[in-house]
Amino acid sequence: MTYSSSPNKIARTNALVKFFILISYFIFSFLFNHPLYLIILFLNLIILSIIAKKFKESMRSLRYYFIMVFILIILYTLLNRQGNNIIVYYEKVPVLGSFIITWNALILSFITSFQLLIVIYSFILFNLLIDTDQLMQTLIKLRLPYIIVLLITLSLRFFPLLKGDLEIISDVQKARGFELEKGRFFQKIRRKMVLLLPLLTNSLERSIQVSEALETRAFNREKKRTFYSRIRFRFTDYLNVFIIFGLLAALVGLKIAGFGIFQILPELTIPTIQFYDIMFVMGILIVGISQILLLQMGGNQR
């Protein structure tokens, strides 16, 4: 999953604002555990992906999430012994001693998975909506030293090449009769470890060529470099940043006041939906949509 150029304006608008929006959703996901609040936060991200014409692509990337969540729910439910609302309990189980599954652990695993969904989805959108050049400009705007910024962007730029190298090395070994997929899980992992050495050698060779090329492109020659692309802020971008921080402050306030939370431990309660909850989530939805619209009206990268 990587950024691809898109005719949609959001892909080209202010990367720093997009960065702040997606980071804010990352934070929001940890503030609440009430399903209604989480649904609305996720809905905002979905609307963003639809307007940015990245919905299908983002959904494709989510398929790995479901595998992870499946494992997470099973492990979390089986291993988390907290809570008083018991589903199954065996007092004497060989090796384990006792075995307990609680409603609390089960619900908690679902809520955590939902929070994780928002985190992962904002990360997916980050990848789809911010290309490495834009990320570079964003990090520069955040005043990170240029050498570190270049290092990060080069790692992202060369990651697909590294993946390609790994595929070739794996093909080479298969073609020489080495059965990478043979054996049990740990045997497979051990067999695959042999790919690391040639990959490392290759990467070292590539890094030498990259450094040569950087030298001949006058990298780090002048103390002060100029920038071809700059993040250009319009009024709408400033407004959007103001809204992001405003929303963040408001949601932290709600959290402190106890809204958007329902009790799972030690006693499980049924999440209630009050009138003020509906008002708040409607507010989050409206603010989220306005952020997206403002993003569309924001400044381009150049």
Place this chain on the structure above:
Amino acid sequence: MIRIENLSFTYNKTPSPALEGISLQVSKGDFILITGESGCGKTTLMRAVNGLIPHFYGGLLTGNIQVLGENPFELSPRKLSQHVGTVFQNPENQLFMSSVDSEIAFGMENLGFPKDKMDSRIQEVAEDLGFTNLLSRKITTLSGGEKQKVALASILVMGPEILLMDEPTSELDPYAAKELMELLVSLNQKHQKTIIITEHRLERVIDYIDRIVLMKKGKIIADSSPTEVIYKFPEARSFSPPIVHFFQNFPSQIRQTFTPLTLHDAISAMTEILKIHTPRKDFKFNPYTPPNPDSNPLLELSDIWFKYSTSSDWILREVSLNIYPGEFIAIMGRNGSGKTTLLKHMNGLLRPVKGKILLNGENANSKSVAEMARKVGYIFQNPSIQFYQDNLHDEFDFVLRNYGYKDERTRESAIRNCLKTFDLTRYSSRYGRFLSIGEQQRAALATVLLLKPTLLVLDEPTHGLDIGQKTDFMRFLNNYCSNGNSVILVTHDIETVAKYAHRVIILSEGGIVDDGLPHKILPNYEPFIPQINRLVKNFKEIPDFVLTAENLLEVFRNETQ
């Protein structure tokens, strides 16, 4: 522009010098080719000019070098970069940004150019190189040729007077290579840029350069006009393009009269020759006799369709192909036409989405790659990527152990024989990646042939090989084939195909567009026409199916003897 006096350089921890007593003068507007066998010091000389030696590569350095009055030993490459631009072999490793315009601007940003100057320079250079339409594109969406153009543009915007290009066409197909060379000529003529390139394949560049520097074992052994170097220095003979080879070996004294290098000159020379000599009317070309279609194919591909994912485009479409024992097949096509994807289906590295593959009449889809590899040997494009054991002996041992050869004595005996057959015994304890490219390719072939497969599949096997290494390698494949085995290779090397292939398959957009004997196929596809065929097409007295210098010499042989 460049003055080099008695320059010698030995890399750290190497016994012999990479450059020895080099003296060279380059004037403004020169278009120079540096050529010679692999490892002769071409790249090292380039590194000395752009300052990578001694600032990036350490070693023992003596002599003097002046580049535009500056001493690269004292100035770092980044300081020299505004005067000397370098474009490397692999464009992939010299592009750092994600979009074309940002990439081109990168060097100017480092030099502190203001934004408006960057805009105008980018536009100017893109117009010069004819790719303004690419400026807003993402690097990942570009073809190899386009990437090489972007790499060139990103150097040119920095305004260097001298342009160094290390094997710039090696990753390109013939179309893209021709386009790039034409661009370089226009830069040389229109902007008086001094251009120095290295290249093995003289036929790709001979029409464009005005001076050749021939190197051997770190020394310059010839430095003159292309005609002078190619016709007067015996060491240059092996590098000669086919047209030169023909005129150098023409079986009469008339050969001393003509010294053409380009197709244009060769046409004039041939016109004169035909006034004196008559080509044989009875010349009969003896092409390879195709196997009977009713005989049993070694490998049978029926209606193969392939794509990487459900949402991606088809990479292979409706490919049907039979490979018979003893055939030497070349697959040709533009970059991205699906050639490597097709090869990978032949040993099971990729499985078709639709269609059937039979190996010796058995369904190959049910066989693992390891099982297939016993019958189908696969040589990858980059030989160095195939080595990762401590030494060559262990590489062979690894393959034999993978195939269940448990007895150490049997393994040792097989390894000894194989090393001997491929003349690699002295490298037995050497790390594979430290061998020369020709030796690496030979070693890669040896590891594959340990298992005595009956079909050998090779992806661009002549890539990076010099003429001598290439000839040795192709002769070996030819012998292997004459023993009833089959060879199938993907290549952009037209002259090699014209000389060795029994059958040519042209692939375009994932489908086979033509399949047949080389003399029937190659003359019909503009980028794949061999140099000799381009010449003979101009003369109705000469059969138009002649592809190689050897064929053409045969056409004149009896008449002139």
